[in-house]
Amino acid sequence: MPLDTASTYGQTLLRTDGRRWNELRRISASISTQPSTDGSSQFVMGNTVVVCNIVGPREGRGQRDTNNALIETEVTVAPFAQTDRRRRTKGDKRVQELQTTISSAFQAHLFTHLYPRSSITISLHVLSLDGALLASCLNAASLALVDAGVPMPSILAAVTSGVITSTDGITPSDPILDLNNSEELELPFLSVGTVSGLSEHQEDKVSVLIMESRIQIGQNGKKLEAMLAVGVDGCKQVRTIMGEVVRTHGTRILRGRK
Amino acid sequence: MGISILPPSDSDDDLGSGSPGSPSPSPHDSSSDTSMPDAASTSSSRRPGAGKRPKLSSSQRRRNRILVPGETITDEAQWMRGHGTFSAAAPSSSHASASAGATITATLPGPLHTTNKLLSITPLRSRYHPSIGDLVLGRIVSVDRARWRVDIAAPLLAQLPLSSINLPGGVLRRRTTADELQMRTYFQEGDLLVAEVQGVGNSDGVATLHTRSLRYGKLRNGVFVRVMGEGRGVGVVRGRRQVFTVATVAGSGSGSGSGEVDVALGVNGYCWVSRHVDPEADALEKEKAGKAKMAGAGSRVGMSISNLDELVSNEIYSSQNDEIDYRTRKEIARLCTCITLLADAALKIDEDTVIKAYSAAVEAEMEMMVDEDDEDAVAAAAAAGVDRKSELKKRIVQAVVGGG
Numbered sequence: 001m002p003l004d005t006a007s008t009y010g011q012t013l014l015r016t017d018g019r020r021w022n023e024l025r026r027i028s029a030s031i032s033t034q035p036s037t038d039g040s041s042q043f044v045m046g047n048t049v050v051v052c053n054i055v056g057p058r059e060g061r062g063q064r065d066t067n068n069a070l071i072e073t074e075v076t077v078a079p080f081a082q083t084d085r086r087r088r089t090k091g092d093k094r095v096q097e098l099q100t101t102i103s104s105a106f107q108a109h110l111f112t113h114l115y116p117r118s119s120i121t122i123s124l125h126v127l128s129l130d131g132a133l134l135a136s137c138l139n140a141a142s143l144a145l146v147d148a149g150v151p152m153p154s155i156l157a158a159v160t161s162g163v164i165t166s167t168d169g170i171t172p173s174d175p176i177l178d179l180n181n182s183e184e185l186e187l188p189f190l191s192v193g194t195v196s197g198l199s200e201h202q203e204d205k206v207s208v209l210i211m212e213s214r215i216q217i218g219q220n221g222k223k224l225e226a227m228l229a230v231g232v233d234g235c236k237q238v239r240t241i242m243g244e245v246v247r248t249h250g251t252r253i254l255r256g257r258k
Numbered sequence: 259m260g261i262s263i264l265p266p267s268d269s270d271d272d273l274g275s276g277s278p279g280s281p282s283p284s285p286h287d288s289s290s291d292t293s294m295p296d297a298a299s300t301s302s303s304r305r306p307g308a309g310k311r312p313k314l315s316s317s318q319r320r321r322n323r324i325l326v327p328g329e330t331i332t333d334e335a336q337w338m339r340g341h342g343t344f345s346a347a348a349p350s351s352s353h354a355s356a357s358a359g360a361t362i363t364a365t366l367p368g369p370l371h372t373t374n375k376l377l378s379i380t381p382l383r384s385r386y387h388p389s390i391g392d393l394v395l396g397r398i399v400s401v402d403r404a405r406w407r408v409d410i411a412a413p414l415l416a417q418l419p420l421s422s423i424n425l426p427g428g429v430l431r432r433r434t435t436a437d438e439l440q441m442r443t444y445f446q447e448g449d450l451l452v453a454e455v456q457g458v459g460n461s462d463g464v465a466t467l468h469t470r471s472l473r474y475g476k477l478r479n480g481v482f483v484r485v486m487g488e489g490r491g492v493g494v495v496r497g498r499r500q501v502f503t504v505a506t507v508a509g510s511g512s513g514s515g516s517g518e519v520d521v522a523l524g525v526n527g528y529c530w531v532s533r534h535v536d537p538e539a540d541a542l543e544k545e546k547a548g549k550a551k552m553a554g555a556g557s558r559v560g561m562s563i564s565n566l567d568e569l570v571s572n573e574i575y576s577s578q579n580d581e582i583d584y585r586t587r588k589e590i591a592r593l594c595t596c597i598t599l600l601a602d603a604a605l606k607i608d609e610d611t612v613i614k615a616y617s618a619a620v621e622a623e624m625e626m627m628v629d630e631d632d633e634d635a636v637a638a639a640a641a642a643g644v645d646r647k648s649e650l651k652k653r654i655v656q657a658v659v660g661g662g
Contacts, residue, residue, distance in 0.1 A: 032383070038385060039383070056385075056413070057385060057413035058385075058413060058414075059413075059414050059415045066462075069413075111344075111365065115413045115414075116414075116461065116462040116463075117414060117462055118413045118414055146326070146327055146367050147367075147382075147383060148383070148384070148385075149366055149367075149381035149382070149383050149384025149385070150384075151327070151342065151344070151365035151366055152327050152328075152365055153327065153328060153344055153346075153363065153365060154327055154328025154363070155326065155327050155328055195328075196328045198346035198361070198363070239328075243326040243328075243329070246324065246326045246367045247324045247326055247367075249382075250324030250367055250368060250369075250382050251324055253382055253604060254324070254369065
């Protein structure tokens, strides 16, 4: 039996790992995992594990912007993170792009004007990688920044979403949420991160959107639109889970204080 | 227009009821848990002035409820927003018709505090924000022109101008360029000092420190401890006595030292535990030493008020540690552990709690003492799984919480 989504999904409507189209993998997270840093978190999404440490806001070294804090990101993917052992060099272009994406997402999102001339360093360690690299990094960084007490208008949450294209023309093309590594290799997918609207009456705003695969826009299936809609809704679910993590942690801290 | 979730196209295929057009609700995909909790209750319960005191809707008033960034606190117009909150200028949106004022949302994780009509959130954890009059400990990072840059665990490095320190030779001395050239003789990179925040910059919040008091200045003869500072209710408490002396058990024996240990708790979470210095006795000693030195140098100058001052002041900037006897060193280490454990247990750190924790630790040692030579006893303790540190922490928490 072939174990790829494209050939089995049409028959069972289940993905290879048994999820339906709109189901997230199991998410668990914790914050304040490293007491010696200003903020820290661990974010687990299925088999993807990311640890994040925040240093700062602290005096920026050689920073020219006198009005805002500068966000710097360092991403390290452990050599043992995937099935094949692979050591990534420091100048890996993909990692660099990842760093830039994360930095610019938080640069625009956080209230950096409260910390002029300073810098905030996000250091991310990917311990295990099973898809959703960017999304997990963004989520981990978001939680760690909440832990560090850096003011932000809302929690930035991210997921991946993809689309299953029917091969036989009979079964429909379905958008799917939160792809794992094998699905990412096989299907077109995008990573989307959103922040919630300024009030409850407003919609979420997309702050990060990256897609590296080719897909038709506006054709009969409206694949891209469907992917985006599923992704934005998935971000909402992830944000709820992340908010609950922060709330649980805070309640425990407050109980300990008395 | 909203981006609504598009179900997979419901085509008339032969899959029947199992088609993805009618997916069964999964635990992750119910529409009820995607909305922020309490969002409905805050918007609906807009009671007109119940009583004179402004009241938040009940769900938000629940004690010690943790708000998370992005969570709506209120959308009533009567509230003012304080620290940790944010209100966007209400955009002219078709959805905003329900709310007259701008919605106030949280930007930090933590419990809500209301002071009359001011809503603010105190974060669970954040960096130290300097304010005038704080006693802080710092470490010199660099020596600039006519000032030092000091790490005080704040977002930006603090400044210590050359004009804000006591120079040898009296208070009324002019700061010359010669002083600027020998700034490293007073403070070098890496030196620790205790100082007071003299001012905070308006635009960027840079703290300016001063050490113009005999209580402040360079630190030596002790151990540096770093804990979380300034958390409301935990960490080092602002406004209590922050420099105090603890009479330790080292003094009760026949040790050479007095057994007293000085503790300095900086509001920024940096603490210093050191051998006690008695200013009077110190000065006397210095006088003697000075006389001897002068006699040795064959100097004709007698002792006068002015050069006594100079001798003492020179000693202030010494980096040479004194000899500390073993018993005092042990008590210094014990006090350090107490401070760290208090921080671990998320308790207040002030004179009262430190002294209580210390006496609990001393008592605990008496009870938990295992004779290291007695192999059976050591093995029994190991078998019983006695983790001394966690046991100590438990006792300290008990002593501090139970007593006060």
